[in-house]
Amino acid sequence: MIAKLYEGTKRLNATPMTRGEYNAYRGWENPASENPADGGYLVEYQDGGKANDSRHAGYISWSPADVFERTYKPVLGSGLPPHQQRVVAEKAELDERLSKLDAFILDNPLFAKLQPDEQERLARQSHAMAAYSGILDERIVKF
Structure with missing residues (x-):
């Protein structure tokens, strides 16, 4: 089987949050195999599917900082209307x-x-x- 290369673009909201903070936010226990101090982001997709948390309009997940920062760049003027x-x-x-x-x-x-x-x-x-x-x-x- 040969994998095909894909590239995409998504707009999303992101809040800096450690893995442990994200798990606490979701009401989950931190797995023993994961470091709760890992830096990352709570990510809310604007077009990523059905909401999975009643506090958010879009689908949310957690992304490790290094993966997130290689993939996404801030949108200029994001504090504007x-x-x-x-x-x-x-x-x-x-x-x-x-x-x-x-x-x-x-x-x-x-x-x-x-x-x-x-x-x-x-x-x-x-x-x-x-x-x-x-x-x-x-x-x-x-x-």
Whole structure:
């Protein structure tokens, strides 16, 4: 049997919590084979299925800190209202795409092999994306 590689993205809420704190929160005994001082996070999935604890709207679980921190990165502006969080996330995604486009234009030898009209369209696209990013930045500063 050959395993296939998968990659996914999930949005979730997370609270730093040791394994022992999580077990106490759930009303469970800590298994003798587990260290209650292990660092980690209480994780609540926003789209991860049916709630399994009446204090939460989504499915919760505990994740060891090292696994969690390799897998998830904080969402910029997470203390803002949802409509403002979306603007911050949109700017971050736009800036990442703009950075990749600019790197292609400046550093990739394939760019020089493109037809001049395509090079010009890509340059215009970069300028438009930069202007759009600037507008989003102006909005974020006013939050």
